[in-house]
Amino acid sequence: MKLLINIITYFCIPVCLFAQQYRPLPVDKDGKLSPASKFVSANSIVQTTNLSVFVDLYRDGIDDTAGMRHDDNAGHSVYWSDCxxxxxxxxxxxxxxxxxxxxxxKQVQALHDSKYNDNEATVYYYVSGGNTNGVCVKPKKKLTNFNLSIGAIESAYNGTSDANDNKVRITAIQIYPSAKFREVFLNPENSIMVWRQSINSAETDGKGGKCWRPAIIQFIR
Structure with missing residues (x-):
């Protein structure tokens, strides 16, 4: 009997703790999602201001034609550097x-209602190639000049982005939205989308339409 109790205790306690830690997405009587705030309050795992949007510029392979586009006018392939x-x-x-x-x-700011423009976002990006200290990988860089683009900055600094050559590439971008927009990224009914771009080009679906992709959200304690 004692052995049976020990076995039940051993298996049940972890399951109960797991059930207490994670709660299902709340729905109303019609099966529709309840306000996102209820999900947030029920799951402390997402109660953090350290939220980032991760943009993998080469999620489909850096040598794949879906990861770059051929510019017929320029006569070479264009690699993504921005979004x-x-x-x-x-x-x-x-x-x-x-x-x-x-x-x-000002022209970019005027594209949409100014109340939706995140002028306080923090941005980091990742560059291929080795570091100047001899290490084979570079640390991420912070974007500080919002009058230019990542591609333009790295073209001037490292010679990258606009040609089909062996120079460095921008592999990923990490965007930390400002705190006032945090709830926007926690609502499961919202669509969080990114559009990959380069200095002079952007990703299309082959028929002239913009190719928007779902972003990857990261929660960091």
């Missing part, structure tokens, strides 16, 4: 906007 980030509500309305290309420019 736009937008969040849509369930009805398709834009409720968040940020771009790594000249975001401080």
């Amino acid at each position: 736009e980030l937008k969040v849509l509500d369930k009805n398709g309305n834009i409720i968040y906007f940020f771009s790594t290309i000249a975001f401080a420019n």
